[in-house]
Amino acid sequence: MFSDRFDQLVQALRILPSVGPKSAQRMALHLIMKNKEGAVGLAHALNEATSYIHDCEICHSLTENEICDICQSNDRDDGLLCVVESPADVMAIEQSGSFRGKYHVLGGHLSPLDGIGPEEIGIPYLIQRLSDGKVQEVILATNATVEGQATAHYLVEAAKHLPVQMTRIAQGVPQGGELEYVDSHTLSQAVHNRMKMR
Secondary structure, eight states: OOOOOHHHHHHHTSSSOOHHHHHHHHHHHHHHHHHHHHHHHHHHHHHHHHOOOOOTTOOOOSSSSSSSSHOOOOEEEEEEEESSSSSSHHHHHHHTOOOOOEEESSSSOOHHHHHHHTTTTTHHHHHHHHHHHHSEEEEOOOOOOHHHHHHHHHHHHHHTSSSSEEEEEOSSSSSTOOGSSSHHHHHHHEEETOOOOO
């Protein structure tokens, strides 16, 4: 519209999730007209992040080092491993402050229709990691989607021969949720995963 470079910026912003053409155009206008200094800082931060952040060699979460701080930590429980789909899941669990073990990031979930099998998400590496005898319990924290559930089920089957306890994070009614507004699948999971009170 204004110039080829402006159009190029709009197209570049559209790679972000949930950003359509209008949102990308508004962002581009804001960066060019009202916050050029911020735009330069954003470009620098993106360049630095893409140049220096990569997968941890052990857990496949994100780090600037060969091995992330969580994997290196002696304060974390080596016997407890939480398996998640993405680094965003690690961030969410860490923000809750409720977990003191270590992680394994699959980088996705099984989806045969999309050509994503066990090898594509590193399940053989995870099974090898569990074979060293350090891990006593694996907490499966894959998403509560059909693919996430299938991935968790596959992992339970793949680790049957190992002396490792496999558990699944609880699923059900959210804190503060009212039953009449909860979908039937979530409610069914909540009833199935009920806790003993006494």
